[in-house]
Amino acid sequence: MKRVFLLIVTNLAVMLVLSLVANLLGVDRYLTANGLNLGALLGFSAVFGFGGAFISLLMSKTMAKSSVGAQVITTPSTTTEYWLVDTVGRLSKAAGLVMPEVAIYEGEANAFATGATKNNSLVAISTGLLQSMTKEEAEAVLAHEISHIANGDMVTLTLIQGVVNTFVFFVSRVVGSIVDGMLRRGSDSSGPGIGYTITVMVSQMVFGVLASVIVAWFSRKREFRADAGSAKLEGSPRNMIAALQRLGGLNPEPLPSGLATSGIAGSMSSLFASHPSIEDRIAALQSQS
Secondary structure: OHHHHHHHHHHHHHHHHHHHHHHHOOHHHHHHEOEOOHHHHHHHHHHHHHHHHHHHHHOHHHHHHHHHOOEEOOOOOOHHHHHHHHHHHHHHHHOOOOOOEEEEEOOOOOEEEEEEEOOEEEEEEEHHHHHHOOHHHHHHHHHHHHHHHHOOHHHHHHHHHHHHHHHHHHHHHHHHHHHHHHHOOOOOOOOOOHHHHHHHHHHHHHHHHHHHHHHHHHHHHHHHHHHHHHHHHHOOOHHHHHHHHHHHOOOOOOOOHHHOOOEOOOOOOOOOOOOOOHHHHHHHHHOOO
16 A cells, blocks of 8 residues: 555645646746636646656666666676566566566565666665576566566656646646636736636645546556566566565565656556456466366
């Protein structure tokens, strides 16, 4: 629950900050000076909605490394590091990808993949996962993360986030304009009033939470695809099923909010869950056997 809550709050915080910036720059006053300009508003919403999403994507690797303290393996120095680099290289080649950066970080069982493009990505795995799983299970998890990269999930999720952010920015300002017009009926003053500003902020929070349901839905769908991709790369779903069963008996540590949709570990079964339940994922894999 904490991980999902942090994800939603982080996204809402980004949108509210962008709204404040727009307000300080006078964008809202320009859009409402002579009645709401819907065409200009849509363009403004798209710029801010997609701009924020793509900035996050471009910064994803750097943010990921710093948020979990991941150490990229440049020159392997242990048998585990040699095995990791070799396994990721072999799986990447099989998936038709350029070798991603490989990193290890201290923490409970989890792993994630991120990066701006398929050929500029990062795969990180925790010490807890390496210590708690067999090599076959860990390899299946790595194959799952490689499948995320091969499927272009990071870019697709960014596009979806951009669309919902655009919707939130646009609709919240339409609602704000309507409420402000009702509150200031008969007034001769021009430009947005305090009613507009407050309504926009509140609407963005409400619509932002609702939009998170769409993002979470896609995130759950992509986990099933990555599980299937792991089974394909491994030649059988057996190891991925074993890894999920092992994960189900552990207590995976939540990833930072910005990486919540990137990890291997599951979360609560709800509209806001970034991952399907482990039981559902295992059932989907067993149906492929």
